[in-house]
Amino acid sequence: MSGVRALVTGATGTTGSRVAAGARSAGAEVRTASRHGSDVHFDWYDRGTWPAALDGCDRAYLLPPAGLDLAPSMVPFIELARRNGVERLVLLGNSVFPMGGPGVGAVHQALAEGGPDDFVVLRPSWFMQNVTGKHYLARMVRDEDRIVTATGEGRVGFVDADDIAAVAVHALLDEKRPAAELVLTGPEALSYRRVAQVVGAARGRPVAFESVTQAELVERLARTYPLPFAQALAALDVVIAAGAEDRVTPDVERVTGRPPRSFEQFAAAAFGSAG
Ligand SMILES: NC(=O)c1ccc[n+]([C@@H]2O[C@H](COP(=O)([O-])OP(=O)(O)OC[C@H]3O[C@@H](n4cnc5c(N)ncnc54)[C@H](OP(=O)(O)O)[C@@H]3O)[C@@H](O)[C@H]2O)c1
Incomplete structure (x- = not known):
C-alpha cells in the first residue's frame, strides 16, 4: 500500500x-x-x-x-x-x-x-462501544448499574467499532471498492435486556434493565442534554422497539474475510478484568 x-x-x-x-x-x-x-x-x-x-x-x-x-x-x-x-x-x-x-x-x-x-x-448499526466510554448508556451502566431504555424487547445488531474500522480500511485501500453501500452489524441481534445481562456477567456486577416509555426517556435524557437531542435519542429507541434494527448482515465477513465479534466477546474484553 x-x-x-x-x-x-x-x-x-x-x-x-x-x-x-x-x-x-x-x-x-x-x-x-x-x-x-x-x-x-x-x-x-x-x-x-x-x-x-x-x-x-x-x-x-x-x-x-x-x-x-x-x-x-x-x-x-x-x-x-x-x-x-x-x-x-x-x-x-x-x-x-x-x-x-x-x-x-x-x-x-x-x-x-x-x-x-x-x-x-x-x-x-449501533456500536457495542456505546456501553463503554462517553455514551449515555455507558454512564448509566457505570454510575447507576442499569440500562434505561424505550426500546422494549426490540433487538439491535450491535457491531464492534473494530469491525467497522476493519471494513473501512478495506473500503479505503482495496483497489476495487467492495460495494457502494455496506450495512454493518455484529453476528446477532440483541435486546437491551440481553445487553444488560451480558455486561453484568462480564463485569461481575449486575446491570438492571429498566423499560420506560418514550416520554419518560425524553424527560430523563433532558436532564443531561438539550431537549431536541433528548427527543432525537428517544425517537431512535422507538425505531428499535418497532424492530427496524432487528437484523444481521454478512457484510463485515464478506469484506474482511472473518466473522464480526460477538457482544459477549466484546464485553469480556471491555469489562473482563474490571471486577
Ligand atoms: N454510536 C452509535 O451507535 C452509532 C451507530 C451508527 C452510526 N453512528 C455514527 O457515528 C458517528 C460518530 O462516529 P465516532 O463514534 O467514530 O465519532 P466520535 O467518537 O464521536 O468522534 C467524533 C470525531 O469527530 C471530530 N469532530 C467533531 N466535530 C467536528 C467538526 N466540526 N469538524 C471536524 N471534526 C469534528 C472529533 O474531534 P474534535 O472534537 O477534536 O474535532 C472526533 O475526532 C456519528 O455520525 C453517528 O451518527 C454512531
Whole structure:
C-alpha cells in the first residue's frame, strides 16, 4: 500500500482512531484530521481548513460532525476532494438513515448522484462501544448499574467499532471498492435486556434493565442534554422497539474475510478484568 495517502477525519474518535491505525498498519500514509489533537486542524464548518487537510491525499474517510443538517458542509468538501484528486471516499453513515433520508442520508445521495463510483457508504448499526466510554448508556451502566431504555424487547445488531474500522480500511485501500453501500452489524441481534445481562456477567456486577416509555426517556435524557437531542435519542429507541434494527448482515465477513465479534466477546474484553 506504499504511496497511498489517506485522510482520516474524526481521527480522535471511536471509529476514526481505529481507521487511522488500521490504514497505517496496512501500509498507507495517513493524515489524521480533527479540531483538536490530529496531524492537521480540520473543521467541517471552516472551509479554510479543508485544502491543507486534502493536500496530496488520494483516499478519505469522512466522519460527519454532530447534527442533522450535514449536506451544506459535507457536500462542498466532497466536491473539493474530487477536484483535488481523491479517488476513494468512505463515508460513515448509519443503519437508520438510508440514501436520501435525513442527516447523512442527504450526503449519501449527493455522493451517489454527483460523481463517479468512487465512494463507499458504511451504514453501521449501533456500536457495542456505546456501553463503554462517553455514551449515555455507558454512564448509566457505570454510575447507576442499569440500562434505561424505550426500546422494549426490540433487538439491535450491535457491531464492534473494530469491525467497522476493519471494513473501512478495506473500503479505503482495496483497489476495487467492495460495494457502494455496506450495512454493518455484529453476528446477532440483541435486546437491551440481553445487553444488560451480558455486561453484568462480564463485569461481575449486575446491570438492571429498566423499560420506560418514550416520554419518560425524553424527560430523563433532558436532564443531561438539550431537549431536541433528548427527543432525537428517544425517537431512535422507538425505531428499535418497532424492530427496524432487528437484523444481521454478512457484510463485515464478506469484506474482511472473518466473522464480526460477538457482544459477549466484546464485553469480556471491555469489562473482563474490571471486577
Ligand atoms: N454510536 C452509535 O451507535 C452509532 C451507530 C451508527 C452510526 N453512528 C455514527 O457515528 C458517528 C460518530 O462516529 P465516532 O463514534 O467514530 O465519532 P466520535 O467518537 O464521536 O468522534 C467524533 C470525531 O469527530 C471530530 N469532530 C467533531 N466535530 C467536528 C467538526 N466540526 N469538524 C471536524 N471534526 C469534528 C472529533 O474531534 P474534535 O472534537 O477534536 O474535532 C472526533 O475526532 C456519528 O455520525 C453517528 O451518527 C454512531
